[in-house]
Amino acid sequence: MTLILEVSDLNKSFGAVIAAQDINVTVHEHEVIGIIGANGAGKTTFINMVTGYLKPTSGQIKFAGRSIVGLKPRDITVLGIARSFQVPQVFASETVFDNLLMVYAIVEESGLGLLAPLYNDQRAERVDAHLIRYKIADYRDANASALPQGIRKLLDIAMAAACKPTLLMLDEPTSGISIDEKFELMDVIMEALRQDKTTVLFIEHDMEIVERYVSRVLAFYQGRIICDAPVAEAMVNPDVREFVIGEEFHRTRTQNDNGAGENNA
Amino acid sequence: MRSKYIDNTVIGLSIAFVVLIFADFFMAEWVRFIGLQSLARGAVALGLLILWRSGLVSFGHALYFGFGAYAAAMMTLIGYRDAFLLVFVGTAVAGILAFLLGFLLRRYRGIFFALLNLAFSMILYGVIVKTEALGSTDGFSVLTPTFLGYAPKGEAVQTTLFLFTLAFTYIITIGAHLYLKTTLGGMSMAVRENEIRVEYLGYSAERIIHVKYVFSGLVAGFGGAIMAMAIGQVDPDSMANWTVSGEFVFITILSGIGNVAATFIGALVFDLIRTYAFEYAPQFWQFILGGSLLAIIMFLPEGIWSLVARLRRPQKAPSP
Numbered sequence: 104m105t106l107i108l109e110v111s112d113l114n115k116s117f118g119a120v121i122a123a124q125d126i127n128v129t130v131h132e133h134e135v136i137g138i139i140g141a142n143g144a145g146k147t148t149f150i151n152m153v154t155g156y157l158k159p160t161s162g163q164i165k166f167a168g169r170s171i172v173g174l175k176p177r178d179i180t181v182l183g184i185a186r187s188f189q190v191p192q193v194f195a196s197e198t199v200f201d202n203l204l205m206v207y208a209i210v211e212e213s214g215l216g217l218l219a220p221l222y223n224d225q226r227a228e229r230v231d232a233h234l235i236r237y238k239i240a241d242y243r244d245a246n247a248s249a250l251p252q253g254i255r256k257l258l259d260i261a262m263a264a265a266c267k268p269t270l271l272m273l274d275e276p277t278s279g280i281s282i283d284e285k286f287e288l289m290d291v292i293m294e295a296l297r298q299d300k301t302t303v304l305f306i307e308h309d310m311e312i313v314e315r316y317v318s319r320v321l322a323f324y325q326g327r328i329i330c331d332a333p334v335a336e337a338m339v340n341p342d343v344r345e346f347v348i349g350e351e352f353h354r355t356r357t358q359n360d361n362g363a364g365e366n367n368a
Numbered sequence: 369m370r371s372k373y374i375d376n377t378v379i380g381l382s383i384a385f386v387v388l389i390f391a392d393f394f395m396a397e398w399v400r401f402i403g404l405q406s407l408a409r410g411a412v413a414l415g416l417l418i419l420w421r422s423g424l425v426s427f428g429h430a431l432y433f434g435f436g437a438y439a440a441a442m443m444t445l446i447g448y449r450d451a452f453l454l455v456f457v458g459t460a461v462a463g464i465l466a467f468l469l470g471f472l473l474r475r476y477r478g479i480f481f482a483l484l485n486l487a488f489s490m491i492l493y494g495v496i497v498k499t500e501a502l503g504s505t506d507g508f509s510v511l512t513p514t515f516l517g518y519a520p521k522g523e524a525v526q527t528t529l530f531l532f533t534l535a536f537t538y539i540i541t542i543g544a545h546l547y548l549k550t551t552l553g554g555m556s557m558a559v560r561e562n563e564i565r566v567e568y569l570g571y572s573a574e575r576i577i578h579v580k581y582v583f584s585g586l587v588a589g590f591g592g593a594i595m596a597m598a599i600g601q602v603d604p605d606s607m608a609n610w611t612v613s614g615e616f617v618f619i620t621i622l623s624g625i626g627n628v629a630a631t632f633i634g635a636l637v638f639d640l641i642r643t644y645a646f647e648y649a650p651q652f653w654q655f656i657l658g659g660s661l662l663a664i665i666m667f668l669p670e671g672i673w674s675l676v677a678r679l680r681r682p683q684k685a686p687s688p
């Protein structure tokens with residue numbers, strides 16, 4: 104398998120807070136990786152650094168063989184890494200269809216092509232096909248601000264996937280969604296991404312979801328990766344059990360997974 | 369089947385264009401004068417509409433309006449008086465200024481963007497007021513324009529200028545309308561709604577804003593050059609003062625941002641209100657202007673255009 108992402112000795116601190124410490128990770132094409140870790144463990148920070156939103160304090164990030172440290176999110180997106188957000192980032196006052204029409208137009212056009220009409224029938228067909236694959240076609244003409252949380256999450260992910268990335272990073276795709284809807288949502292996403300042969304890295308708090316969809320787990324604890332192993336192995340790792348699953352267990356019981364007040368990018 | 373470029377707005381604008389060409393020969397002089405001013409101010413408001421759609425309001429577009437007006441007027445100081453040249457110079461210098469300042473302004477949003485524009489416009493105002501050679505606060509008069517060698521006399525000057533302005537405004541407005549339907553034009557919405565998402569789609573939100581800003585500078589410069597020729601005089605208070613910027617914002621609110629045609633209707637209504645208020649209640653004209661703005665905001669928050677949109681709505685198929 105081809106190596107696509109290579110992160111070495113990555114560090115990030117916000118003043119006294121160390122959000123990433125000596126992170127070393129490699130990702131191969133077509134892998135599906137789950138990132139686990141308690142609140143504040145540094146999971147989102149990791150995605151923010153790989154996608155160029157935050158500059159690491161030190162360390163190297165290579166994508167498809169070239170260093171991407173210091174590049175802007177837009178440059179990295181063009182190179183082939185897309186992401187979704189813990190709090191969905193959509194065009195709230197527009198319909199679901201118009202959200203994706205805009206996404207397709209931006210992704211497909213460049214240079215003088217930007218001066219061609221935004222709408223054309225062929226593009227509309229591609230958008231509609233995309234809506235069907237992500238099972239949001241029923242909400243085609245609904246305003247993005249009026250969507251149920253789960254559909255808004257799907258829309259956010261569908262917008263990222265429309266960039267046709269090599270690597271897609273999903274930040275808590277199932278947060279804020281009821282237990283019974285979680286699997287349905289993940290089935291839709293993972294099936295579509297499997298067809299596109301997209302490499303996926305997603306953050307998840309629910310161990311059942313992790314066990315069902317991923318082949319490999321990265322466990323974060325206080326900015327460090329304490330375990331990088333196949334999923335079955337990770338689930339029985341003593342550190343993971345103590346510092347991640349233990350806390351997750353308490354967390355689920357206290358029901359504080361409301362996603363509010365979190366940094367959204 | 370209709371072409372994808374021809375829609376109701378294009379048809380409506382074209383009809384208005386043809387009607388106004390004929391009307392030009394029958395209009396009373398004062399009506400034509402108001403019409404000219406409305407076209408000039410409407411052009412500036414067109415630029416503000418495009419910025420507004422991206423979520424940005426400028427309180428300083430008198431900067432480009434005044435810059436365009438003075439640039440055109442200064443051409444006549446050195447002996448050039450061809451209307452095409454004057455409009456070209458006024459539009460171009462304002463566009464270049466917007467391009468340069470755009471590198472700074474594209475980094476600001478909301479109130480900072482609005483007031484930074486105001487600050488720059490006050491600098492221009494200050495420079496003009498302090499420059500004796502440009503007549504300081506009195507300004508100076510602009511030579512009667514010629515049109516590619518044709519030098520009209522008397523009423524024919526305004527008649528020709530009106531046709532000239534009408535033709536350019538028509539092209540600009542159709543251009544702006546078609547532009548808004550392109551991907552680049554549509555990105556206004558994307559920038560207004562979510563810049564983070566735009567960046568994560570691989571495009572620079574700041575670059576989008578910069579493009580729109582330059583457009584707004586170009587059309588404001590155009591409006592200024594036309595105004596200088598229409599009035600035959602430039603002075604800082606009616607070309608570059610902050611109250612002039614305020615008028616443009618006023619017109620944009622009055623018009624609404626629903627359609628490019630609205631800005632000219634808004635500009636016309638503005639000029640009519642002002643003219644009549646000034647004539648019949650000289651002590652209260654500002655009061656009347658303020659009152660009408662208040663009424664618009666309270667009863668037609670989406671501007672005059674919402675009246676047109678309201679008329680259209682019943683034609684839509686009823687929902688099941």
Ligand SMILES: Nc1ncnc2c1ncn2[C@@H]1O[C@H](COP(=O)(O)OP(=O)(O)OP(=O)(O)O)[C@@H](O)[C@H]1O
Pocket residue numbers: 117120121122140141142143144145146147148149189365366
């Ligand atoms: N922009 C920032 N400025 C200052 N501190 C930050 C910033 N972003 C993150 N942090 C801090 O870095 C640490 C890691 O945060 P991060 O958002 O990566 O956690 P996370 O693992 O995604 O947690 P969660 O599960 O709650 O989303 C936290 O202590 C957080 O407070």
Ligand SMILES: [Mg+2]
Pocket residue numbers: 146147148189274365
């Ligand atoms: Mg997070």
